[in-house]
Amino acid sequence: MQTVKMVITGPFSAGKTEFIRTISEIDVVSTDRKITTDAERSQKDQTTVAMDFGRITVDDDLVLYLFGTPGQKRFDFMWEILSEGMLGFIVIVDSSRPETFREARSILDTFRGYAATPYVIAANKQDHEDAWQPDDLRIALKIDGAIKVLPCVANDKEAVKSVLLELLYSILDTMDQSAD
Amino acid sequence: MALKGNLHDFSFTQLLNLIHLARKTGTLAIDGKGSAARVAFREGKLVYATTGGADGRLVGMLIRSGRITPEQGKQIPENKSDRELSAMLVQANLLTKQDLDQMVRNTVKDVVERLFAVTDGIFRFEPNVLPDDRLLADPPINLDNIIMEGTRRLKESEKLQDELPNLEVTLRFTDRPDARLRNVNLSVDEWRVVSYINPKNSIRQIMQANGMSEFQIRKIVYGMLQAGLVELMQPAGGLAALVGARPPTPPVQTFTKEEKRSVVNRLIDRIRKM
Numbered sequence: 001m002q003t004v005k006m007v008i009t010g011p012f013s014a015g016k017t018e019f020i021r022t023i024s025e026i027d028v029v030s031t032d033r034k035i036t037t038d039a040e041r042s043q044k045d046q047t048t049v050a051m052d053f054g055r056i057t058v059d060d061d062l063v064l065y066l067f068g069t070p071g072q073k074r075f076d077f078m079w080e081i082l083s084e085g086m087l088g089f090i091v092i093v094d095s096s097r098p099e100t101f102r103e104a105r106s107i108l109d110t111f112r113g114y115a116a117t118p119y120v121i122a123a124n125k126q127d128h129e130d131a132w133q134p135d136d137l138r139i140a141l142k143i144d145g146a147i148k149v150l151p152c153v154a155n156d157k158e159a160v161k162s163v164l165l166e167l168l169y170s171i172l173d174t175m176d177q178s179a180d
Numbered sequence: 181m182a183l184k185g186n187l188h189d190f191s192f193t194q195l196l197n198l199i200h201l202a203r204k205t206g207t208l209a210i211d212g213k214g215s216a217a218r219v220a221f222r223e224g225k226l227v228y229a230t231t232g233g234a235d236g237r238l239v240g241m242l243i244r245s246g247r248i249t250p251e252q253g254k255q256i257p258e259n260k261s262d263r264e265l266s267a268m269l270v271q272a273n274l275l276t277k278q279d280l281d282q283m284v285r286n287t288v289k290d291v292v293e294r295l296f297a298v299t300d301g302i303f304r305f306e307p308n309v310l311p312d313d314r315l316l317a318d319p320p321i322n323l324d325n326i327i328m329e330g331t332r333r334l335k336e337s338e339k340l341q342d343e344l345p346n347l348e349v350t351l352r353f354t355d356r357p358d359a360r361l362r363n364v365n366l367s368v369d370e371w372r373v374v375s376y377i378n379p380k381n382s383i384r385q386i387m388q389a390n391g392m393s394e395f396q397i398r399k400i401v402y403g404m405l406q407a408g409l410v411e412l413m414q415p416a417g418g419l420a421a422l423v424g425a426r427p428p429t430p431p432v433q434t435f436t437k438e439e440k441r442s443v444v445n446r447l448i449d450r451i452r453k454m
Binding site: 130157 | 184186188197201285435445446454
């Protein structure tokens, strides 16, 4: 049995757990715990302290695992471990909370430092009236034009599929370029 | 869709850069602590700016630039639009169109330059909304140079932050001041800081007591450190103890290039069918 993994990362409350839950064929194995600080509690009641874990079975020989990283900075020692051997990664950004953009950029830089694997940015919560458009988010996060910044609503299966597919296409493109 | 946020998270320089690169048209409203402003853009270029306290009408600009006295300003009917007034002034040969354009450009640039210092406050960009009855900069002002100046200031701020990252440390006067201290002249703000220097007061507390920004206090303390006037006192303990041991790394599955290509194609097929 072959297993491959993708990492879903991003700031606290960006929608990583929801993203995995929407596409995973198993109930997401989540290690949510009660939030302890007031600032975090104002965003949501529970958060991921270790990781989320979802699965997509491709066939009898191949399984894709989706790992969601804990969003809070104090658990960043987990990130490098989760990123080992990843096929690619997705940075989920809450498009409606510009106060998290700087952290999203910092997380992106950290993951790029772990491995030179392809990645895409998912501009989540596009259904929110205050959501920044992906093009604006690209400028705000200083994302290179070659990297995809994709609109996303993490509880919409088609949107999540589209983000995953775009990452896979990016992986193929990278392989093609390195073959040249 | 309006762009909303706080300048604390997304700086004014970054906003200008976004508006410039995305060639946006609209009005940016900023409501900061003790400072409010409206700045308008056409296709990514600056056309208008006013602060909350200033009269953004042409009359206000004429008074501030000394072209007319406040008394003369009061005689101009309030319902006269900026365009009507400017046409009247030009027709009466009181001002040339070039004078007016230059005055508007200078006013707009002055306002925007002051906004770089605003680091906290709510902003909202309303796309495709421009001030109806105001005289706009003609031609619009390119943001390149303005952003460069803002970036220079931002870099200065970042450098100071690198030099003095922790505002929780305290200060003390050097025990044996050397010759560098002989000709030190302190500004009023520096004296205010000096008056609070005490091993019990952190730099942040001094900043708060004097109502200063982080940029201001860093600049002053950095200057004093360079002059050898003060020394930093580090808090007890260190960060090393906070770094924990890492759990073991799980084994990693590796593929040849062709295997990897096959895996990715199979994943694509599977996800498409979901």
